[in-house]
Amino acid sequence: MEELNPVAHEIYIEVQQALFKETRMLREERWREWLETMVEKDIVYRAIVSQLRFRKDNRYTGDKDVPSLDENWAGLDRRVAQMESGMQWTTDPAERIRHFITNLEVFEGKNPNEYVIYSNCQTVRNRRVYEEMTYCYGRNDIWRRGADGKLRLARRDVDVDERFVSGKNHNFPM
Amino acid sequence: MVDVNSLVDVKNGTQAKRIFWDADIYKLELERIFGRCWLFLTHDSIIPNVGDYTVTFMGEDEVLVVRQRDGSVKAFLNYCTHRGARVVNAEAGNARGFTCTYHGWAYGLDGALESVPFEKEVYGNVLKKDTLGMKEVRVESYKGFWYGNFDHSAPNLADYLGDYRWFLDIWMDGTGGAELIGPPARSILKCNWKTPTENFIGDAYHVGWTHAASLKALGGPLSVLAGNKHLPPEGAGVQITSRHGHGVGILFNAGPALMGGEEGAMAAKWYAENQPKVARRLSEAQAKYYGSHFNASIFPNNSYLWGTNTFKVWHPRGPHQIEVFTWTIVEKSMPQELKEAVRRSMLRTFGTGGMLESDDSDNMESMTNLNRGPHIVTGMLNSQMGMENDHEDELSGNVIGPSAIGETSYRGFYRAYREYLKAKDWDEIRANNGKWKDELLNR
Structure with missing residues (x-):
């Protein structure tokens, strides 16, 4: 793995605040605002579960990645449109989703205006009366600074620990 | 003792709510349905090479499926014949043999017990190794799709699929074959296994309502149904049910x-x-x-959508829970760019993060869980839509409902369900071959 350079303290804090702001925006169901102001148009947004394999098995040719989200900007736009339609009864009454982000590491990216961000996340999702679901995953993000000086999400690779989805589905902002 | 006749009224198109809740009915299902029907295992594309294997379920039994040295496929119950520990802990891979983690008994690709640590020293001549291989399960493939069956008196897979193959071949064979993109996503839903099977087999009715928001957001041929603004026009599709309960609903020219x-x-x-x-x-x-777009299930628990390209098995885990395995299906000859587009679209709609998948699961769970109430679990559910229009389809040999929206395939599924639960063996089921349509067509 190539060596990454950690960013200066003030940038670390700036990135941390951007991540916190993002989760608050999503928690407040401001999906359109999130997509328009915090997401780059060339976004790659993926969530991957890993199939269980023996450590020494290097002969099997099948893919190990099990994607549950593989979206571009247009796909995210459709997901936001679903929520904006006024017809999405599965989130009516509303779900409550709270992200916890920790183990934050921020590095300089390959391009001068980009940052590579590692974090661990635990997300607790409540819906209906009895359903409380917890998801544990890592995130590798790339955030990019635009001409306006603002940070936007350019790539997110979610690495989910749980092999099966016990909490029903991954149809929520990770 | 379960009174099977009281569970399904075929002529009247109703089913007892108890079949989605009661433990004694579930036990009978494991014995008489999962114990004797063909159950989906894997596809050629998942285990292409000698020694490739994958682990799955048949009902609640864990099964190891292995590509043999001669190119054939065998399946075994995934436990060691010594003390019953799991033999393979990975989900898929390539191996030269399989060694139990407990004491190191080692099996070949063909399931034979090949070696036992310190056999001479600790067992002497006691152990009859040739009788202690992994327990084998009957397997057969149709167009590269492998299914297993615990019952050696069951008809072969092709006959079990029967006249339903007329519809299956359209996508499994039409352009030279289909394949699965794996590995499967796995998720737990707290619903009875029949609930998603019946939904996929024949429910075009819910599409415009349950999925209103998703349809509106996504576009594509089905989007006109959003919010029940329109019914599909007359002649827009058909529903089919077949001898062994497999069914399909077709919406013409709505493939994408x-x-x-x-x-x-x-x-x-x-x-x-x-x-x-x-x-x-x-x-x-x-x-x-x-x-066209197909929504379909192969009896008892293997569903697919052709056009939306998801392929699923609903593995039962008790009467109130299932584990879902989900793959993408593509035609082998599709260009790579189209395969990729189809895969992304499947993930967006019916994958574990899918927009429509999460609509359905909410309904499916409430349909199961509410039955804990003794007053709710009493009584019958209704699937009478289009009853008076069902007739024989001379072209394919099945029973057909001549409209896009109706419940023909529900009725056929539960007709077969009752037949399996009632019959003590396959001979009894075979005896009905000439008259299975009678009740459905009310004659």
């Missing part, structure tokens, strides 16, 4: 279904270009359906 924009256009073009090929390989009549 939920793929809008450039991707939808690419899929539509593919279907249009390949229709003549399907006509040559199969028949003009079958080619007419190529490029």
